[in-house]
Amino acid sequence: METCIVNTPLGYTKIVGDSDGITSVTVLNTDEKITDILPEVLEDCAIQLKEYFEGVRKQFSLKLNPQGTDFQKKVWNQLEQIPYGKTISYLELSKQLGDVKAIRAVANANGKNPFWIIVPCHRVIGSDGSLTGYAGGLHRKQWLLNYESPFKQLSLF
Incomplete structure (x- = not known):
């Protein structure tokens, strides 16, 4: 499982996932060190979040791997x-x-x-x-x- 921290206008965001897909994207209530080099499996998610906050993306197209009932x-x-x-x-x-x-x-x-x-x-x-x-x-x-x-x-x- 890979993890990275990116910054958004609403705070630091943790992205977790692997080749099976993204398992979580959570906003944090603490300051974190931003990941310098994004794991390849998380790059697209980080890019799409950035596009969302830039106003150019209104819908996400990511491979998600939710863990739940x-x-x-x-x-x-x-x-x-x-x-x-x-x-x-x-x-x-x-x-x-x-x-x-x-x-x-x-x-x-x-x-x-x-x-x-x-x-x-x-x-x-x-x-x-x-x-x-x-x-x-x-x-x-x-x-x-x-x-x-x-x-x-x-x-x-």
């Missing part, structure tokens, strides 16, 4: 269907998965998503439009939603 993988696959710049509620996500009563299980699986930004769990919000839990911190979730919004907030000054 079948249910978690089903939720994560559904998250990938949420378009850039759009949000859905946990209730709507549960409906899409075929079981409105599974909302807590869906929210739990969403919170265990190992692919920060790449599998866009930040695009799932409360039914009332509120930001709800986010492993990367609500400030990052808000930043990402603002960044992806087709309606940019203009400053008056």
